[in-house]
Amino acid sequence: MEQVASSVVAGRLDHEPLREPLVLGHPSFHDVTEKIASIVERPPSWKYWLTLSITALAAAWGIFCIGYTIATGIGVWGLNNPVGWGWDITNFVWWIGIGHAGTLISAILHLFRQRWRTAINRSAEAMTIFAVICAGLFPLIHVGRIWFAYWLIPYPNQMQMWVNFRSPLIWDVFAVSTYLTVSILFWYLGLIPDLATVRNYVKRRLPKAIYSFFSLGWVGAARHWRHYEIAYLILAAISTPLVLSVHSVVSFDFAVSILPGWHTTIFPPYFVAGAIFSGFAMVLTLVLVARWVLNLQDFITLKHIDNMNRILLATGMMVGYAYMMEFFVAMYSGNEYERYVFLNRAFGPYGWAYWTMVFCNVAVPQLFWSRRLRRNVIVTFIASILVNVGMWFERFVIIVSSLHRDFLPASWDYYAPTWVEVSIYVGTLGIFFTLFLLFAKYVPIIAISEVKAILPQAQPKHHVSVTTA
Amino acid sequence: MVAKPKPLAIMGNFKDPDALLYAVSEIRKAGYRFFEVYTPYPIHGLEQAMGLQRSAVPYISFAGGALGLVTALLLQWWTGAVDYPLNIGGKPFFAWEFSVPVNFELTVLFTAFATVIGFLALCKLPRWYSDYQHDAGFRAAVDDTFVLSIESRDPLFSLDETRALLEHLGAEDVRLVEA
Numbered sequence: 001m002e003q004v005a006s007s008v009v010a011g012r013l014d015h016e017p018l019r020e021p022l023v024l025g026h027p028s029f030h031d032v033t034e035k036i037a038s039i040v041e042r043p044p045s046w047k048y049w050l051t052l053s054i055t056a057l058a059a060a061w062g063i064f065c066i067g068y069t070i071a072t073g074i075g076v077w078g079l080n081n082p083v084g085w086g087w088d089i090t091n092f093v094w095w096i097g098i099g100h101a102g103t104l105i106s107a108i109l110h111l112f113r114q115r116w117r118t119a120i121n122r123s124a125e126a127m128t129i130f131a132v133i134c135a136g137l138f139p140l141i142h143v144g145r146i147w148f149a150y151w152l153i154p155y156p157n158q159m160q161m162w163v164n165f166r167s168p169l170i171w172d173v174f175a176v177s178t179y180l181t182v183s184i185l186f187w188y189l190g191l192i193p194d195l196a197t198v199r200n201y202v203k204r205r206l207p208k209a210i211y212s213f214f215s216l217g218w219v220g221a222a223r224h225w226r227h228y229e230i231a232y233l234i235l236a237a238i239s240t241p242l243v244l245s246v247h248s249v250v251s252f253d254f255a256v257s258i259l260p261g262w263h264t265t266i267f268p269p270y271f272v273a274g275a276i277f278s279g280f281a282m283v284l285t286l287v288l289v290a291r292w293v294l295n296l297q298d299f300i301t302l303k304h305i306d307n308m309n310r311i312l313l314a315t316g317m318m319v320g321y322a323y324m325m326e327f328f329v330a331m332y333s334g335n336e337y338e339r340y341v342f343l344n345r346a347f348g349p350y351g352w353a354y355w356t357m358v359f360c361n362v363a364v365p366q367l368f369w370s371r372r373l374r375r376n377v378i379v380t381f382i383a384s385i386l387v388n389v390g391m392w393f394e395r396f397v398i399i400v401s402s403l404h405r406d407f408l409p410a411s412w413d414y415y416a417p418t419w420v421e422v423s424i425y426v427g428t429l430g431i432f433f434t435l436f437l438l439f440a441k442y443v444p445i446i447a448i449s450e451v452k453a454i455l456p457q458a459q460p461k462h463h464v465s466v467t468t469a
Numbered sequence: 470m471v472a473k474p475k476p477l478a479i480m481g482n483f484k485d486p487d488a489l490l491y492a493v494s495e496i497r498k499a500g501y502r503f504f505e506v507y508t509p510y511p512i513h514g515l516e517q518a519m520g521l522q523r524s525a526v527p528y529i530s531f532a533g534g535a536l537g538l539v540t541a542l543l544l545q546w547w548t549g550a551v552d553y554p555l556n557i558g559g560k561p562f563f564a565w566e567f568s569v570p571v572n573f574e575l576t577v578l579f580t581a582f583a584t585v586i587g588f589l590a591l592c593k594l595p596r597w598y599s600d601y602q603h604d605a606g607f608r609a610a611v612d613d614t615f616v617l618s619i620e621s622r623d624p625l626f627s628l629d630e631t632r633a634l635l636e637h638l639g640a641e642d643v644r645l646v647e648a
Binding site: 461 | 487490505506507508509510513514515516519521523524526530544545548549553557560567568570571574575577578580581582584585587588589591592594595596597598599601607608609610611612613
């Protein structure tokens, strides 16, 4: 009896410990503003400048090599018959895959009311946009004559020609450009209230003017929030199938062809699972660094890391299942070319790449059966990088090992990249991290209004219902 | 000639969402119609307490999506089967099967634009100036304060009674905001 009375008096405090809190340290609303918005106001540390110079240098070198490729022709790459797609398309698919976790975290976890996503959704969305920008570079460069790339868009022209909508490459153009546009809209819509918070927080004139402009005059009116919430929900609802469609369409680039090793119906779900897997790994890599550099341990807690590691474990197993299934179907098909491609994939000249992939994508995530390892920041960090190495090799294996031994043994070849291809890849890493560092400094890296809304004191308790809980 | 300050609204601050919800429902009961609440994040149940109708954004989104789907179908059918029929491997000039990816993508794209533009239009944003922006309490609404504002255009607005009602309902720092 006494216990009941005490829980009635203590109200919300009493049943709080049942669940691990999403934000540590019991901050007030103003503490949240202060913590996140002050990152924008503070002058960056020397560590920030050092990292930014390294990544910007890599970006500049990559852009130079892109210019060299465009000026000279793609003969500067190691591609030749029969391997016509190499690092370019591998990098394209890899970056697109990384770009999937952002919308997955934002949209799917929002629909499933996973409130832990608020700590990481903003940086994951930003990561998506930057990854898709890096991805988009590769198809554009690899067409060779980039100045004709706009021919991929259906527009009335003096040649009186239209694009071929029966080609998966055109579907890809629509899927990737839609994904980039919708991701930017989703990201920006979520940013509007936070930009308004920063606008009222900063003191200096120029930043204030810039944040005022981009916050569109948001004042937090209830009549606006009502439209905002439903608009956000609709964008989440349409982004969810969009995420699944984009990587399915990317996989059609392969699956719709008749090449052994590419022509399989498992590709769409297999690519989507792999995309989510690599995307979460990249979110973990970035978030662990941001958490450490910007002291965000109270917002990005071990619980968040634990949850993301569980997703890594689950999607890693899906990918592992797909690897097995591909082999089974190749054997069961009775098609000798199909069988040969898969045996060649694992035991041929590119076997080392295949087994690297299996180790990184199937073996490494098994660590996360252990709760202790899921909550170990260093183990997670290393595993997240290994997963992305593995996922890069997955795309490399699919593309190159299927191409390098075609139907005519006389033309079999062993493809290796030139320094230009490697430099462009490193360059996109530089572009990606440069953009991310700029984002982390000048844009609220954590969704301020969303974090406030999940604090224990945020929502009305309707007084009576508290005591019955 | 110096313009005489014109009363715009009486505002009061709240820190507790429950007190805010109670105050809003009382104000509505008292018959006020032109009032607004400014909060740092959306509060559950506030729309109901304010008596707001459902947002019209979903209808705009749906219209956008439908337009996207029609655009995609017409684009693929007209360019492929009417304006420039090109035989590629004996495949049909138009078939719904191969049009699915582009149909889907354009539906999503148009829905997204309609949603964002509809949201901005219904909120009458962007609007880079607010009549209240010189009020510090109002500016704190995007930080940590719930601001309840009763506008002077409300027929029941009265400098004394409205102020007294807000104070009675537990508002802090009840103040007159003038132009």
